[in-house]
Amino acid sequence: MASPQILIQLDSDPHPSVFDAVVAIDSGIDHLLQYGQVEPTNVRALVHGAMFTRGPAQLASTAIFIGGSNVTLGEAIAAEVAQAFFGPVRVSVMLDGNGSSTTAAAAVLCAARHVELSTLDALVLGGTGPVGQRVARLLVKAGAKVRLASRDAARAELACQQLSGQVDVGANQLLAVGTSDAGVLQQQLSQASAVFGCGAAGAQLLSQQQLSQASELKVAIDLNAVPPEGLEGIAATDKAVARGGRLDYGAIGVGGLKMKIHRESIRTLFSRNDLVLDAEQIFEIGRQLESATTV
Amino acid sequence: MASPQILIQLDSDPHPSVFDAVVAIDSGIDHLLQYGQVEPTNVRALVHGAMFTRGPAQLASTAIFIGGSNVTLGEAIAAEVAQAFFGPVRVSVMLDGNGSSTTAAAAVLCAARHVELSTLDALVLGGTGPVGQRVARLLVKAGAKVRLASRDAARAELACQQLSGQVDVGANQLLAVGTSDAGVLQQQLSQASAVFGCGAAGAQLLSQQQLSQASELKVAIDLNAVPPEGLEGIAATDKAVARGGRLDYGAIGVGGLKMKIHRESIRTLFSRNDLVLDAEQIFEIGRQLESATTV
Amino acid sequence: MASPQILIQLDSDPHPSVFDAVVAIDSGIDHLLQYGQVEPTNVRALVHGAMFTRGPAQLASTAIFIGGSNVTLGEAIAAEVAQAFFGPVRVSVMLDGNGSSTTAAAAVLCAARHVELSTLDALVLGGTGPVGQRVARLLVKAGAKVRLASRDAARAELACQQLSGQVDVGANQLLAVGTSDAGVLQQQLSQASAVFGCGAAGAQLLSQQQLSQASELKVAIDLNAVPPEGLEGIAATDKAVARGGRLDYGAIGVGGLKMKIHRESIRTLFSRNDLVLDAEQIFEIGRQLESATTV
Numbered sequence: 001m002a003s004p005q006i007l008i009q010l011d012s013d014p015h016p017s018v019f020d021a022v023v024a025i026d027s028g029i030d031h032l033l034q035y036g037q038v039e040p041t042n043v044r045a046l047v048h049g050a051m052f053t054r055g056p057a058q059l060a061s062t063a064i065f066i067g068g069s070n071v072t073l074g075e076a077i078a079a080e081v082a083q084a085f086f087g088p089v090r091v092s093v094m095l096d097g098n099g100s101s102t103t104a105a106a107a108v109l110c111a112a113r114h115v116e117l118s119t120l121d122a123l124v125l126g127g128t129g130p131v132g133q134r135v136a137r138l139l140v141k142a143g144a145k146v147r148l149a150s151r152d153a154a155r156a157e158l159a160c161q162q163l164s165g166q167v168d169v170g171a172n173q174l175l176a177v178g179t180s181d182a183g184v185l186q187q188q189l190s191q192a193s194a195v196f197g198c199g200a201a202g203a204q205l206l207s208q209q210q211l212s213q214a215s216e217l218k219v220a221i222d223l224n225a226v227p228p229e230g231l232e233g234i235a236a237t238d239k240a241v242a243r244g245g246r247l248d249y250g251a252i253g254v255g256g257l258k259m260k261i262h263r264e265s266i267r268t269l270f271s272r273n274d275l276v277l278d279a280e281q282i283f284e285i286g287r288q289l290e291s292a293t294t295v
Numbered sequence: 296m297a298s299p300q301i302l303i304q305l306d307s308d309p310h311p312s313v314f315d316a317v318v319a320i321d322s323g324i325d326h327l328l329q330y331g332q333v334e335p336t337n338v339r340a341l342v343h344g345a346m347f348t349r350g351p352a353q354l355a356s357t358a359i360f361i362g363g364s365n366v367t368l369g370e371a372i373a374a375e376v377a378q379a380f381f382g383p384v385r386v387s388v389m390l391d392g393n394g395s396s397t398t399a400a401a402a403v404l405c406a407a408r409h410v411e412l413s414t415l416d417a418l419v420l421g422g423t424g425p426v427g428q429r430v431a432r433l434l435v436k437a438g439a440k441v442r443l444a445s446r447d448a449a450r451a452e453l454a455c456q457q458l459s460g461q462v463d464v465g466a467n468q469l470l471a472v473g474t475s476d477a478g479v480l481q482q483q484l485s486q487a488s489a490v491f492g493c494g495a496a497g498a499q500l501l502s503q504q505q506l507s508q509a510s511e512l513k514v515a516i517d518l519n520a521v522p523p524e525g526l527e528g529i530a531a532t533d534k535a536v537a538r539g540g541r542l543d544y545g546a547i548g549v550g551g552l553k554m555k556i557h558r559e560s561i562r563t564l565f566s567r568n569d570l571v572l573d574a575e576q577i578f579e580i581g582r583q584l585e586s587a588t589t590v
Numbered sequence: 591m592a593s594p595q596i597l598i599q600l601d602s603d604p605h606p607s608v609f610d611a612v613v614a615i616d617s618g619i620d621h622l623l624q625y626g627q628v629e630p631t632n633v634r635a636l637v638h639g640a641m642f643t644r645g646p647a648q649l650a651s652t653a654i655f656i657g658g659s660n661v662t663l664g665e666a667i668a669a670e671v672a673q674a675f676f677g678p679v680r681v682s683v684m685l686d687g688n689g690s691s692t693t694a695a696a697a698v699l700c701a702a703r704h705v706e707l708s709t710l711d712a713l714v715l716g717g718t719g720p721v722g723q724r725v726a727r728l729l730v731k732a733g734a735k736v737r738l739a740s741r742d743a744a745r746a747e748l749a750c751q752q753l754s755g756q757v758d759v760g761a762n763q764l765l766a767v768g769t770s771d772a773g774v775l776q777q778q779l780s781q782a783s784a785v786f787g788c789g790a791a792g793a794q795l796l797s798q799q800q801l802s803q804a805s806e807l808k809v810a811i812d813l814n815a816v817p818p819e820g821l822e823g824i825a826a827t828d829k830a831v832a833r834g835g836r837l838d839y840g841a842i843g844v845g846g847l848k849m850k851i852h853r854e855s856i857r858t859l860f861s862r863n864d865l866v867l868d869a870e871q872i873f874e875i876g877r878q879l880e881s882a883t884t885v
Contacts, residue, residue, distance in 0.1 A: 004615055008608060015330050015337060018303060018344025022357065025299055025326050026348070031615050033624065034328065035605050042605060045659075049608025053616070053849070062612065069340075259348070310625050310632060313598060313639025317652065320594055320621050321644070329623065364635075554643070 003061040004030035005270050008050055010038045010077055012068035012097075019099070020067045023259065027266035038068070040080045047084035050091050059273035063092045065266070071097035071130035082276070092275035094265055096282070097130065099258070102265065103223060104134030104198075105283040106258035108142070109290050110249050111194050111219045113240070118143035121216070123192035125149050125179065125206070125230070126199030128159040131223060134279040135196050136174075141167050141280065146174050147188050153178025179205075189214040197222040197230035208233040217246045225251035261286040298356040299325035300565050303345055305333045305372055307363035307392075314394070315362045318554065322561035333363075335375040342379035345386050354568035358387045360561070366392035366425035377571070387570035389560055391577070392425065394553070397560065398518060399429030399493075400578040401553035403437070404585050405544050406489050406514045408535070413438035416511070418487035420444050420474065420501070420525070421494030423454045426518060429574040430491050431469075436462050436575065441469050442483050448473025474500075484509040492517040492525035503528040512541045520546035556581040593651040594620035595860050598640055600628045600667055602658035609689070610657045613849065617856035628658070630670045637674035640681050649863035653682045655856070661687035661720035672866070682865035684855055686872070687720065689848070692855065693813060694724030694788075695873040696848035698732070699880050700839050701784050701809045703830070708733035711806070713782035715739050715769065715796070715820070716789030718749040721813060724869040725786050726764075731757050731870065736764050737778050743768025769795075779804040787812040787820035798823040807836045815841035851876040 007029045009016050016034040024032055035046060050062050064081060066074050074097030081093055096102050111120070122139050126132045127148035139146045140163065148163070150156040156176035163174060179185040189195065189206070193216050199205045201224055211220065211231060222238075224230035229250075233243070239253030265282050269275060277285070302324045304311050311329040319327055330341060345357050359376060361369050369392030376388055391397050406415070417434050421427045422443035434441045435458065443458070445451040451471040458469060474480040484490065484501070488511050494500045496519055506515065506526060517533075519525035524545075528538070534548030560577050564570060572580070597619045599606050606626040614622055625636065640652050654671060656664050664687030671683055686692050701710070712729050716722045717738035729736045730753065738753070740746040746766040753764060769775040779785065779796070783806050789795045791814055801810065801821060812828075814820035819840075823833070829843030855872050859865060867875070 006612060006615060015333070015341060018328060018341045019348055020344075021328050022301060022344060022348035025301060031622065032326065032328075033608060033611050033622075037604070046605060046608045049610075049612060052845075053609055053612035255347075309627070310636060313623060313636045314643055315639075316623050317596060317639060317643035320596060327621065327623075550642075 003054060003058040006031045006033060006062045007266065007269070008033045008046065008062070008064045009035060010043065010046065010064060010066050010081075011036050012038050012070050012073040012077065017067050020065060020096070023262045024065065024266055027263040029266065029270075038077060040073075040076045043077055043080040044084045047081050051085065051089050056088070056273075059089075059091055060270055062273075063094070063266075063269035065269075066093065066095045067097055069098050071100050073097075078278075088274070091273050092269040092277070094269055094277040094282075096262070096265075099262070100130035100134055101277075101279040101282045102258050102262040103254070104131050104138060104279055105261055105286045106254045107131075107135055107196055107198075107221050107223055107249075108138045108283065109257060109261075109286045110221060110254050111196075112142075112287075112290070114247050115194060115218050120144035121147070121191060121193045123147045123149060123177070123188055123195045125195065125197050126203075128152075128155045129198055129200065132196070132198035133159060133163070135198055137163055137167055138279060138283050140169055140174060145172070147177050147192060148174065149177035149179045149185070149188065151178065151180050153180070186210060186213065190216065192216060194219040195221070195231065197224060199224060199230050201226040202228070203230065204228050204232060205230045206232060212244060215245070219249070220246050221249040221254060223251050223254065257286065257290075260289055264289055298349060298353040301326045301328060301357045302561065302564070303328045303341065303357070303359045304330060305338065305341065305359060305361050305376075306331050307333050307365050307368040307372065312362050315360060315391070318557050319360065319561055322558040324561065324565075333372060335368075335371045338372055338375040339379045342376050346380065346384050351383070351568075354384075354386055355565055357568075358389070358564035360564075361388065361390045362392055364393050366395050368392070383569070386568050387564040387572070389564055389572040389577075391557070391560075394557070395425035395429055396572075396574040396577045397553050397557040398549070399426050399433055399574055400556055400581045401549045402426075402430055402491055402516050402518055402544075403433045403578065404552060404556075404581045405516060405549050406491075407437075408585070409542050410489060410513050415439035415489050416442075416487050417489045417491060418442045418444060418472070418483055419491045419493060421492065421498075423447075423450045424493055424495065427491070427493035428454060428458070430493055432458055432462055432574060433578050435464055435469060440467070442472050442487060443469065444472035444474050444480070444483065446473065446475050448475070481505060481508065485511065487511060489514040490516070490526065492519060494519060494525050496521040497523070498525065499523050499527055500525045501527060507539060510540070514544070515541050516544040516549065518546050518549065552581065552585075555584055559584055593644060593648040596621045596623060596652045597856065597859070598623045598636065598652070598654045599625060600633065600636065600654060600656050600671075601626050602628050602660050602663040602667065607657050610655060610686070613852050614655065614856055617853040619856065619860075628667060630663075630666045633667055633670040634674045637671050641675065641679050646678070646863075649679070649681055650860055652863075653684070653859035655859075656683065656685045657687055659688050661690050663687075668868075678864070681863050682859040682867070684859055684867040684872075686852070686855075689852070690720035690724055691867075691869040691872045692848050692852040693844070694721050694728055694869055695851055695876045696844045697721075697725055697786055697811050697813055697839075698728045698873065699847060699851075699876045700811060700844050701786075702732075702877075703880070704837050705784060705808050710734035710784050711737075711782050712784045712786060713737045713739060713767070713778055714786045714788060716787065716793075718742075718745045719788055719790065722786070722788035723749060723753065725788055727753055727757060727869060728873050730759055730764060735762070737767050737782060738764065739767040739769050739775070739778065741768065741770050743770070776800060776803065780806065782806060784809040785811070785821065787814060789814060789820050791816040792818070793820065794818050794822060795820045796822060802834060805835070809839070810836050811839040811844065813841050813844065847876065847880075850879055854879055
């Protein structure tokens with residue numbers, strides 16, 4: 001008989017995310033163990049408790065979810081979790097701090113419904129944040145040209161360098177863009193066939209006028225759910241809404257797919273004991289969901 | 296298929312109440328998410344996690360319970376929870392800090408087994424505390440005359456003013472009583488047909504002699520479970536015990552009904568996604584339980 | 591209908607043990623309530639919540655597990671838990687801080703597979719630590735001669751005095767041994783028919799040469815799971831491995847039985863509402879498991 005499915009939620013915030021907890025339960029797990037205020041230095045004993053309590057045949061029924069609003073801290077926790085494993089004595093792990101992996105995967109897959117990613121020319125606004133970095137990474141891996149934009153050109157440049165260290169980047173495939181100069185921004189936007197708004201809540205990234213002048217745009221996706229809109233004129237509930245030759249998505253419009261990907265990723269954790277689900281793996285899970293839906 | 300029932304326990308104490316947790320489980324919920332050290336300032340993200348994880352048809356399967364020994368802090372948390380909702384995107388909420396709502400409802404309903412509330416003349420001792428305030432509120436709403444008593448007459452007066460701001464109070468229906476003067480206390484008691492002992496643990500509110508001189512009393516209810524007795528001579532386990540023309544209840548005698556009301560209130564939370572169960576609503580749930588039992 | 595089985599995990603560490611949580615779930619409980627940072631001073635309200643929420647017939651479905659890496663603190667918590675009970679209004683309790691009771695029971699029972707405990711002459715290295723003290727206690731109660739060893743002779747002496755206060759000790763049955771002198775250690779070892787390595791992680795207690803010179807040894811058990819080995823040459827996975835006339839066990843070799851005992855102890859908690867499972871009771875549960883397995 002299979003052991004009960006246990007998900008261990010490691011969260012760096014004082015109170016572990018209710019959001020992640022409810023999604024985990026709705027994925028069908030049997031027991032959730034919630035841990036808040038997790039730091040890289042106190043991960044080891046928790047992970048050993050996951051590793052040494054079940055035999056090899058049952059280890060796939062225990063898994064770890066790493067969340068929390070501080071995505072960088074989540075990555076440090078994930079590194080410690082990986083260090084705590086002994087060879088095959090390990091459990092599967094999902095990394096989705098602040099929903100950044102599932103959100104990025106869903107946003108890119110929404111675009112992929114309408115355009116071919118390998119020929120896309122994408123402007124990623126807020127490209128230095130956790131979601132923006134992941135959107136850029138997924139797009140680069142899919143063969144798209146990516147203009148990674150930030151108000152601060154130096155930060156955009158740094159994010160591009162980091163990205164080049166993580167994935168193979170083709171010549172002219174990745175471009176750092178500083179958007180503090182409106183002319184530069186408009187020029188970059190005019191060449192893009194897709195734009196992703198990945199900025200922090202409360203910051204408008206593009207005005208309606210800027211958007212309307214971008215004649216090459218086929219898809220515009222605004223991941224900001226809190227007013228004001230990141231891409232002015234795109235409502236949070238927009239889901240493939242046609243506007244001036246574009247198809248627009250808002251945060252809630254992307255959210256349905258994000259939730260499906262999140263739940264399916266949790267379920268996937270329990271299929272083996274050695275998975276590490278980061279943005280790329282989560283994107284692949286989403287792609288399979290999309291193709292199953294289409295067929 | 297209905298989603299699993301998830302109760303989110305928000306508690307301002309360092310360790311969320313075991314009592315509330317066990318009652319919740321015995322009400323039949325599927326998953327309990329316990330949060331301690333909750334403050335009004337950190338409620339919003341937790342509530343959003345409850346709101347944005349399930350579709351409209353499933354929102355009734357998520358609910359929030361607000362407890363904790365600090366009842367005032369619980370009320371502040373409840374106010375923040377209400378602020379966090381967006382129109383119909385909400386979940387049901389129960390407010391029962393330190394068991395004050397369920398205890399007050401049970402105490403008043405125990406009295407109602409023997410006397411008509413609308414013609415009752417009730418002395419509420421410890422009337423400025425969380426349970427006393429709720430007992431007074433429920434009695435006033437039921438049409439009873441209420442003598443709200445405290446050692447400190449000024450605090451009793453203040454509590455009456457607050458109560459008048461919350462519910463409709465008829466002329467001469469609510470009276471503030473300072474009990475530091477034994478003569479005043481005895482005079483008030485002599486006119487009462489019911490007395491409720493709602494004081495803090497460890498404080499005797501009435502001596503056996505004072506009680507025996509109160510010839511109009513039909514019901515006496517002592518909600519203090521820790522020795523010494525709040526109303527001397529009434530045992531914690533008393534349940535409609537006849538003594539000198541009165542029927543007496545102690546804390547444990549009231550407790551059976553309190554537990555039934557608590558459990559039924561939790562179950563009621565999951566019937567809709569927009570309930571707010573405070574003392575009045577919990578009292579109404581208790582009244583229906585009582586009438587179902589009687590019939 | 592039986593109430594759902596609720597285990598309340600009281601742990602003095604900031605994050606309650608994942609290990610204990612997974613074992614509890616695998617024992618078949620329905621709900622786990624995890625409490626970290628538990629101190630003796632804040633136990634009472636938690637225990638009262640366990641006592642006062644269910645009727646006498648259902649109290650056996652609630653139980654308390656006391657864990658945490660600080661075994662002494664766990665014992666202080668257990669004392670407070672016992673104080674909080676009122677006569678028959680109580681729930682069953684298991685005390686297994688840092689796994690010390692289940693580990694000690696399993697180690698002694700592994701030895702008992704091969705030697706008669708009542709005629710054993712046992713050297714307990716690291717005998718002043720939580721596991722070592724429990725191994726010594728169980729052995730003394732079973733009639734074995736015990737040489738309780740520590741680097742610090744005074745600490746060994748103190749541990750023997752404490753042990754004499756807890757259980758009946760026969761004449762010459764218990765001997766304190768200081769091991770800082772290699773000659774003394776070798777002489778003690780040469781008389782022992784069993785040796786238990788119960789030292790802290792990372793400390794070698796005996797070299798391979800010292801072990802090989804101990805010609806009376808029938809069983810050697812090393813409870814250290816972290817390199818270097820406590821008893822050099824005994825691998826963590828050893829399970830009755832024959833070496834020079836001895837049968838050797840390592841921590842993982844003992845671990846299978848430890849896990850079985852831990853799970854069965856949790857299940858036993860829910861058979862009554864008045865059990866206190868400390869090392870002796872857990873040892874007895876293990877002994878029954880062993881005899882059931884043998885038959």
